[in-house]
Amino acid sequence: MRLLSRAEEMVLLAVWRLQDNAYGVTIARMLTETTGTAWRLGTIYVPLERLEKKGFLTSSLGNSTNKRGGRSKRLYRLSKSGLNALIKTRNTAESVWQDVTVMDLEEGYGS
């Protein structure tokens, strides 16, 4: 399995954290809050599509609110393979980072 891209990884994590309330607006908002940079709807739609196609996410129609003009939400859930992908990505990242401290990095830069 190929590794997830950084954007995919973040979107997957956001979906997992939001549990039953993961749809466009909430995902974008959560990512904006956690990363500190602006994630807009346009930014997340394509990763969402791609993740769903790969089978990492499943989606279903959710309830609608007045605020949405009566339109329903597309709610996303993490699938089993999505979870595996997240775990694998994290493990890989950790093994790459193993034994590297911030101090090491700064020294390497200085020389």
Next chain:
Amino acid sequence: MDHRDKFSEPSLLTRLFIKRLFRDDGGMRLGDFTEIFNDYIETEGWFLGRLLFYNYILLSIPHFIRSSILRSYAMFRNYVKITLRNFSRQKAYSLINISGLAIGITCFIFIMIYVKFEDSYDGFHERSDRIFRINQHWEAWNFRGSSDFASTNGAMYNVLTDEFHEIEMALRLQGVSSALRYEENSVVVNGIYADKEFFNIFTFPLVKGDPNNTLKDSHTMVLTKDLAVRLFGDEDPIGKVVHGLRGLAITVTGVCENVPENSHLYFDFVLSFRTMYSLRSDLDTSWGILNYYNYILLKEGIRYKEFESKLVRLVEKYHGPERTVRRYFLQPVTDIHLDSGINSWYGNVSDRKYIYLFTTVAFLILIIAGVNYINLATSRASLRGREVGIRKTVGALRNELMKQFLGESVFLTFTAFILSLTAVYTIYPYFRDFVGINIPLDVLTNPLSLAGLTGLIFLLGIISGSYPSLLLSSLRPVNVLKAGSKNISPGKRLNLRNVLVVFQFFVSVILIVATIVIYKQLSYIENKDLGYDRNNIITVSIWDSNSRDKYDVIKEELINHRNIYSASFSDRAPLRASENSTIRVIDENGKTMRLPQTSHFYVDNDYVESYGMEIITGRNFSKEFSTDIDKSVIVNETVVNSLGLENPVGMRISTSNSSDAIIIGVVKDFHFSTFDFKITPAVFVPVERWGRILSVKIAGNDIPGTVEYIESTVKTHISDFVFNYQFLDDQFLNLYSSQKRMGSLFTLFSVIALSIASIGLLGLISFIASQKTREIGIRKVLGASTSRITGLVVKEFIILVFVSSFLALPVSYFIMNNWLNEFVYKTDITIWNMMLSALIVFIIAALSVIYQVLKAAKANPVDSLNFE
């Protein structure tokens, strides 16, 4: 915020935009956006909320598109790979396609460069949108089929700015050519007389001198940079005195930049108009003459069409009784160059018709090149069948396949485009020489026209790729993937190919007929009996009017040379008529007949002999009759015929020169105008010691020696003489230079069109021959001869060429007959000319076909049948 449910919706347009752009699935994405929208409105209020929301959408777009493109990139890469593979696998085919397109596009670019140049005339004046020439419509005179005249009087200048507050500035000008001399440097150059506003109205930047003062005084002039160098070298010309026409001493007050090529005014110097006052006394009073050109600069914001109607005041006030026959009108300065319908004796004027003609030809050539692509791509469809079948089986949509094939054709056209850009840069210097004008290459440097060109090439790619892509993407996988089905034959639709081949040769035949007819007419003109002999005549301009008493001596000395037959002083060569006025002839019964617009030639006794004209009745002027000067006139045949004179010799006649003369002879009609016009009435008025040119009839051998002798002879008698001679023959051909240039351009274009069409045919045939390898092999095994097989394949194309000729010949006859009708004296189009054109196309088509077919037909059947 008076919504019942407290929530609002983005505007309809915004909703549509979001749905379209973010590929909405069932409104859920729009829902997301609506939520964001309401969040903003809640927190930021109605107005700011909306603004922030729009900002949000805008910032969303780039991300979305970028990530979408990344996704489709993989597919795109595959298409590029396939295109390049096809490209290298079928080198000959790609070469034919690209070279045809590249030749076509190159040709198109050159024509556009030319057309754009012709269209750019006088656009360089900073206020070109406010500069107009005052022309007049004067019904009393019809010259060359038009009563519109660019020339007007010299008097209106004084009243224009006072009468009309809309006019900011006005000026008069008149063309002049003159010999100029400074110390030992002398030149003969063209110039203009112009009023002091000249450098304020027109944009001819002054290098030296003050635009407000340079032309203020009498006897002052401005030189162009080039002329300043020719006369003064490195010296500063300002304040120096130049000796010019009629012995005038003129002070140089300024130097201006050289005149741009695309200016309808051409000059090497500008002489102050006030100088004219020392030569003519009636300038401010004579409203009736047509010698000057009046230009005005309108104030800003004035609509010229509205203003134009006020010019009637000029007629009412100053022309009085002529109100019904005279009308003044304005012409924007940028229109002057291409409007040949207005009679004008000065200014660089061309014809809009040629521009349209060339543009049409340019597009035709482009279309022929595009047709090549369509033909070759559709006939190759069978080779791509399998690819299409597999792509479709794997899940490609028709839509995507179409995009792929369109992309391929666009790619191919752009490859050709880049090649042709290189070609344009390489050929450009030769093109400039060929056209004879220093045309700027700004089509390729100006971003706007380059963008337009790129757009056009893109369109060409799309259009020529659309049919092949429709055809290819419509193939059904079941048919094309079936084992051994090599022939996809999409039924009768392939007949479009035949239609297109017919179209290509249709256009080629028309272009060739046009070329042949143009050439025939040109050689007709060159060889037509003019009524005089234009060979071996040298004309020398005489500018100095103080030496007239030397004329007889000069003539005598000249004739003494063994290579000089005859010499004559006159006001002009019989090349063009300029002065027209009414003559009156009184017949034996005392009846007076008027003949308007008769050309007056002021000649001496030797004119008729020098030009080899023929006196058909009566006699020539002669020294023997002392009464000849002022008292005798020779008329041309047209005068006799128009008035129906039975016995013209001896009749009394009054001309603009003398009111009481006698017709002493009739000269055979001669052409003194271009062949577009009928020979008009003309009279020879004898003058003693008067004339601006010396015409010398010489022998054909040792011409340089004779010319040298003429120069030295004239120089011994006329001091400060600038020797400037021309062969009459050259001047004559100059009159037709624009037609000649058109003729050679046309030949070039038809050769190119025909070669592109033949390249296409070559590709088509070689493909078809290769498709028929097995058929030919089997036929040969069964005993068919090479020639029979050749005939079999060739037959089809012979029929196509035949059909196109059959269609094209009547059309081209019609077009060219129309063109010829513009000439009064013209050649005719014979059936043989038409047949010749068809034959040329036929031979070229046959040549490109036969080689390929012969190769296939001669091949050993063992090889071809072993093929699979």
